[in-house]
Amino acid sequence: MDSKLLTVSPSPHIHQEQTISRIMYDVILAMLPAFAFSVYVFGLGALMVTLIAVLSAVLFEFLIAKYLLKREPDILDGSAVVTGMLLAFNVPSNLPWWLVVIGSFVAIGIGKMSFGGLGNNPFNPALVGRVFLLVSFPVQMTTWPVPFESRMTLTDVTTGATPLGFIKDGLKNGESLANLMQDVPRHIDFLLGTQPGSLGEISGLLLILGFLFLLIRKVITWHIPVIIIGTMFVFSGMLWYINPERFLDPTFQILTGGALLGAIFMATDYVTSPMTVRGVVIYSAGIGIITILIRVFGAYPEGISFAILIMNAFVPLLNKYFKPSRFGEKVKNG
Amino acid sequence: MFMFMFNTLKTFPKGGIHPPESKLSVDRPIQRIPLPANIKIPISQHIGVPSVPTVERGESVKTGQVIAKTGGFVSANIHAPATGKIAKISEEMDVSGYRRMTIMIRVAKEEEWADGIDTSDALRKEISLTREQVLEKILAGGIVGMGGATFPSHIKVNVPKGKKADVLIINGAECEPYLTSDHQLMLEKSEELIVGTRILMKALDVNKAIIGIENNKKDAIDKLSALADKEDGISVEALKVQYPQGGEKQLIKALINREVPSGKLPIDVGTVVHNVGTTFAVYEAVQKNKPLIERVITVTGKSVKEPGNFIARLGTPVSSLIEAVGGLPEDTGKVISGGPMMGKALNDLDIPVTKGTSGILILPEKESARAKSKVCIRCSKCVSTCPMGLEPFYLMTTIQRGMNDEAEKNRILDCIECGSCAYICPSNRELLDYIRLGKATVANLIRERQSA
Numbered sequence: 001m002d003s004k005l006l007t008v009s010p011s012p013h014i015h016q017e018q019t020i021s022r023i024m025y026d027v028i029l030a031m032l033p034a035f036a037f038s039v040y041v042f043g044l045g046a047l048m049v050t051l052i053a054v055l056s057a058v059l060f061e062f063l064i065a066k067y068l069l070k071r072e073p074d075i076l077d078g079s080a081v082v083t084g085m086l087l088a089f090n091v092p093s094n095l096p097w098w099l100v101v102i103g104s105f106v107a108i109g110i111g112k113m114s115f116g117g118l119g120n121n122p123f124n125p126a127l128v129g130r131v132f133l134l135v136s137f138p139v140q141m142t143t144w145p146v147p148f149e150s151r152m153t154l155t156d157v158t159t160g161a162t163p164l165g166f167i168k169d170g171l172k173n174g175e176s177l178a179n180l181m182q183d184v185p186r187h188i189d190f191l192l193g194t195q196p197g198s199l200g201e202i203s204g205l206l207l208i209l210g211f212l213f214l215l216i217r218k219v220i221t222w223h224i225p226v227i228i229i230g231t232m233f234v235f236s237g238m239l240w241y242i243n244p245e246r247f248l249d250p251t252f253q254i255l256t257g258g259a260l261l262g263a264i265f266m267a268t269d270y271v272t273s274p275m276t277v278r279g280v281v282i283y284s285a286g287i288g289i290i291t292i293l294i295r296v297f298g299a300y301p302e303g304i305s306f307a308i309l310i311m312n313a314f315v316p317l318l319n320k321y322f323k324p325s326r327f328g329e330k331v332k333n334g
Numbered sequence: 335m336f337m338f339m340f341n342t343l344k345t346f347p348k349g350g351i352h353p354p355e356s357k358l359s360v361d362r363p364i365q366r367i368p369l370p371a372n373i374k375i376p377i378s379q380h381i382g383v384p385s386v387p388t389v390e391r392g393e394s395v396k397t398g399q400v401i402a403k404t405g406g407f408v409s410a411n412i413h414a415p416a417t418g419k420i421a422k423i424s425e426e427m428d429v430s431g432y433r434r435m436t437i438m439i440r441v442a443k444e445e446e447w448a449d450g451i452d453t454s455d456a457l458r459k460e461i462s463l464t465r466e467q468v469l470e471k472i473l474a475g476g477i478v479g480m481g482g483a484t485f486p487s488h489i490k491v492n493v494p495k496g497k498k499a500d501v502l503i504i505n506g507a508e509c510e511p512y513l514t515s516d517h518q519l520m521l522e523k524s525e526e527l528i529v530g531t532r533i534l535m536k537a538l539d540v541n542k543a544i545i546g547i548e549n550n551k552k553d554a555i556d557k558l559s560a561l562a563d564k565e566d567g568i569s570v571e572a573l574k575v576q577y578p579q580g581g582e583k584q585l586i587k588a589l590i591n592r593e594v595p596s597g598k599l600p601i602d603v604g605t606v607v608h609n610v611g612t613t614f615a616v617y618e619a620v621q622k623n624k625p626l627i628e629r630v631i632t633v634t635g636k637s638v639k640e641p642g643n644f645i646a647r648l649g650t651p652v653s654s655l656i657e658a659v660g661g662l663p664e665d666t667g668k669v670i671s672g673g674p675m676m677g678k679a680l681n682d683l684d685i686p687v688t689k690g691t692s693g694i695l696i697l698p699e700k701e702s703a704r705a706k707s708k709v710c711i712r713c714s715k716c717v718s719t720c721p722m723g724l725e726p727f728y729l730m731t732t733i734q735r736g737m738n739d740e741a742e743k744n745r746i747l748d749c750i751e752c753g754s755c756a757y758i759c760p761s762n763r764e765l766l767d768y769i770r771l772g773k774a775t776v777a778n779l780i781r782e783r784q785s786a
Contacts, residue, residue: 007668007702008431008679010767012753014353014511014701018760020708077708119709221718270713275725277718319728326723326745327348327583328595 018218020118024078026217030210031085031265037193037203041147042093046199050088052097056104057084064113079118083107086126089200089261090305091133094145094159099137103129123312124272127305134305144196160196164257167248168301177245190255201261211264220268223277224284228263229254231288239296247296259291262304272312278325279318286311343549345574346584349721351754352576353675355550359514359634359641364522366645367658369416369445373649375401375437376428379688380478381485382408387437393420398448398625401437404473410486410689411476415627415647418442429671429678429685436686439649452622457525461533461620468537468620475619476626476689480611481505481516481580482672484690487616490606491537502535502543503589503600503607506558507573507580509548510673513693515630516610518643520547520554523614528561530617531568538606545570545610546589548579577675578752582607584721596748611692626689631655635696637663646687653683655694667702670695675753708761716755716765722748726755726765733772742776749773 038046061080065073087107091100107129115121134141142165149158161169163184170180185195193203201207214220237250253259258266267273267287274283287307294303378384383406395401395414402412418441426436447453463471473488493499504527508516520527531543545562547555549572562568571589573579583594585607592603600607608616611629618624627648634641639660646655652669656662662669662683670677671691716726724745732741749769756766 006666006679006681006683008681009668009704010679010770011670011672011677011751012675012757012766013668013670013677013679013695013697014674015705015757015762016351016353018758019705019762020711020760023711023713023760074708117709119711270711273712273714275712275714275717275727323744324717324720324723324725325348326596327587327721327748328593328598329723 020079021077023219024082026214026219027082027265028078028085030213030219031089031200033206033209034089034200034203034261035085037206038093038199041193041202042145042199045145046093048097049091049093049095049100049199050085052100053088053091053104054081054084056101057081057087057108060105060108061113061117064109065117069113069117074118077118080108083112083125083129085200086265087129089265090126090130090198090258091141092144093199094143095133095140099133099140103133105129106132119271121271122315123309124266124269127266127309131305131309144198146196147194147202162197162257162301163190163195164295164301168295171246177248187251187255195256198258198261201258204255204260207260207264214264214268223280224268224273225263227281227284228267228288228291229259231285232259232292235289235292236296239292253292253295257295257302258304262291262308263287266305267308267311272315274315274318274322276319276322276324278322279315282322283311283315283318286314343572343574344546344588345576345579346581346588346721348723349719349754350576350578350584351719351757353511353757355575356511356636357514357517357550358512358636358638359632359643360517362514362518362642364518364630364643364645365658367647367650367654369441369647370650370654371441372421373416373418373439373441373647374426374651374686375412375415375439375649376426376686376688377402377412377435377437378428379412379484379648379690380410381483382406382410384435385409385412387423387435389420389437391420391422394418395420395439396446396448398451398627400476400625404486408486408489410478410488411474411625412437413476413625413627414439414448415649416441417444417446427682427685429680429688429691431678431681451624453624454622457529458621459525459529461529461536463620465536465539468533471620471623472537472616474625475615477612477615477619478626478689479609480615480629480689480692481609482676482690482692484688487608487612490601490608491534493538493601493606497601498604499538499540499601499606500542500604501590502531502538502540503585503605504531504534504543504545504610504613505580505582505585505607506545506547506551506554506610507585508551509575509577509580510675510677510693511577512634512695513632513673514634515632515643515692517551517554518632519614519630520551520558520610524554524557524561526617527558527610527613528565528568529621530613530615532565533616533620534606534608534613535567541567543568544589546573546579546585547571548573548575550575577754578721578750581721581750581752583750596745629687629689629691631687631691632693633659633696634693635663635666635698637665637698638696639663648688649686651684651686652680652694655687656683656696663696663698665698665700666696667699668697670697675757676751705762707763710761710763713760715758715760719754719758721752721754722750724749726769727763729772730763730765730768733768733775738772738776738779741772742779746772746776
């Protein structure tokens with residue numbers, strides 16, 4: 001037989017088709033319906049904020065990789081695009097462009113590249129950027145455009161409070177919850193997405209659609225989103241059961257604010273979530289509980305960003321102490 | 335999420351993957367490969383101590399005659415797969431890529447069998463030998479595990495004092511993609527397999543046997559079930575198509591819901607597993623007095639003209655098998671002995687077929703090279719995929735950093751090297767390469783510690 005040079009390598013000799021970039025582009029695809037809807041609702045502002053966030057995130061990643069870390073930039077893997085998009089999803093659609101750029105810089109530069117880039121960052125980069133903006137520029141970050149108004153302009157938009165913010169302020173001023181509830185949208189509006197809020201968080205239905213897509217493409221499993229939302233529902237439900245005069249009902253809690261966006265797209269970030277199912281359960285339940293605690297007792301009306309960042313910090317510990325159940329560990333034979 | 339409600343097929347509970355099945359050679363009848371002019375027989379075709387040659391250069395040998403006897407307890411006899419003259423005994427490359435002692439036979443024109451071997455195809459159902467005689471035949475016949483692990487079978491059937499098996503498991507899962515040799519054997523030698531199962535039951539002194547077959551071989555399940563129905567104590571179980579269903583520990587868990595503890599053997603949970611190929615070899619050794627000198631091999635690949643199943647004498651070069659399927663395809667990049675998940679890539683096609691060769695897989699150039707490895711994005715797919723509940727990403731890190739104690743503590747030795755982690759990793763990381771390296775390092779450290 002003719003001697004031909006053969007490739008020799010250890011097994012396995014076949015590989016599945018999913019790669020990092022395919023995963024990242026799947027995440028982007030999953031966000032597109034909610035993004036398109038946001039442009040429809042908020043108009044030009046949403047488009048501009050997202051474009052600026054994505055472009056600046058990619059640019060910062062490129063520059064830092066090439067000139068600071070002096071290595072081949074891998075911007076085509078799509079991870080910087082995802083970070084940029086997620087940052088945009090988490091800010092108001094009328095945020096000034098220079099704030100978006102600052103957010104991108106903090107997300108990519110501090111949140112991701114300072115730890116060594118993809119795979120090494122302990123905290124969700126987009127949330128690092130978002131929270132930095134929130135504590136540094138609280139006014140701009142909590143001024144929300146009203147849906148369907150001033151869609152064709154980037155300045156002088158009509159603004160309003162988010163439902164959670166409105167209720168929190170009202171309660172602080174001693175108004176009764178029952179009265180306040182009469183002035184906020186009904187539950188169905190949260191699913192459809194016609195209440196004020198961050199750029200990408202308004203339509204629950206489209207976020208859930210993205211979740212289903214990610215499940216089908218085997219990008220994520222159901223565990224993190226379902227456990228977060230489930231914990232939020234149960235915990236806020238207990239509070240509501242104790243005192244419905246004082247606490248919001250659980251359905252309202254899981255449909256408003258960034259709950260679905262955070263649970264589906266932010267908390268599921270591979271790099272900053274635990275490696276084992278046992279770890280994931282604690283991580284997700286922790287996010288659910290802390291979110292409700294901040295919403296109910298904290299200074300901010302919404303808390304899922306902080307909750308995710310806090311639980312991110314526990315991930316190394318969770319990985320260390322919650323090992324997978326080993327085969328042959330608990331022997332129940334017979 | 336709702337699949338499990340409708341899925342009644344048995345399977346293992348943890349991890350696993352479902353690669354494309356690619357069973358191209360399914361339903362192709364087993365054809366005999368003609369004897370080549372020379373055959374090469376490595377004296378180490380099994381796990382354990384190499385056999386000791388009992389012949390010398392120039393000596394004439396008959397087919398089925400012992401040419402190398404067991405070199406220790408964990409070892410096996412090797413028989414002449416053909417009639418001829420011993421041309422030389424020298425070091426030659428084998429499937430491992432190392433040069434090993436090899437006996438070369440120049441094959442004579444006329445085949446002459448050693449005395450007492452029944453070479454007819456007649457089915458012999460009645461088991462007349464006693465348990466001790468059966469054990470002797472298995473030892474004498476040089477039978478080893480033919481699923482790929484090549485562990486000498488006489489040790490597995492000879493249960494040590496104080497231990498007891500209550501059920502025999504016959505492994506017909508054939509979970510490796512591409513391979514169909516066990517499938518075709520089950521179809522063509524069903525009756526012999528049932529007799530082989532009875533023999534093994536007698537050897538182990540058990541009255542229950544389960545034949546586990548993946549559900550992509552429905553014809554084999556039906557055929558063996560029909561035969562098993564007429565026997566006492568033998569049943570056939572359909573298994574979910576999920577890799578590594580044929581892994582010994584996974585199969586035991588799936589079929590009888592027992593978990594072999596870390597570092598223990600199946601016999602410690604009261605069972606013994608034999609592959610269908612081995613079971614057929616046991617039938618031949620015990621009922622026909624025919625030692626293990628040939629085996630069924632799938633020769634396959636996407637660019638291969640005529641993928642098929644073949645029976646070849648041990649020592650036949652891989653190149654003869656490739657000729658039988660229409661020659662090496664133009665676009666060949668890799669030739670693998672075994673399946674795509676656990677097989678070994680060959681660097682030379684003159685390497686002989688041995689007792690553990692279940693298939694020859696020819697991959698095209700474009701599927702041969704690995705994709706570039708990237709950073710770990712901590713997606714945890716390797717963890718959820720590992721059928722042993724290990725953390726491949728972490729084991730890789732511990733080995734890279736020389737943290738051998740940590741690797742040992744995290745049960746690196748439990749790894750069955752199924753390759754599911756490396757298959758699933760979206761970053762193409764060399765998970766299993768490092769784990770293999772680590773297993774060897776840790777095993778050495780443990781030996782040193784014990785001898786100190």
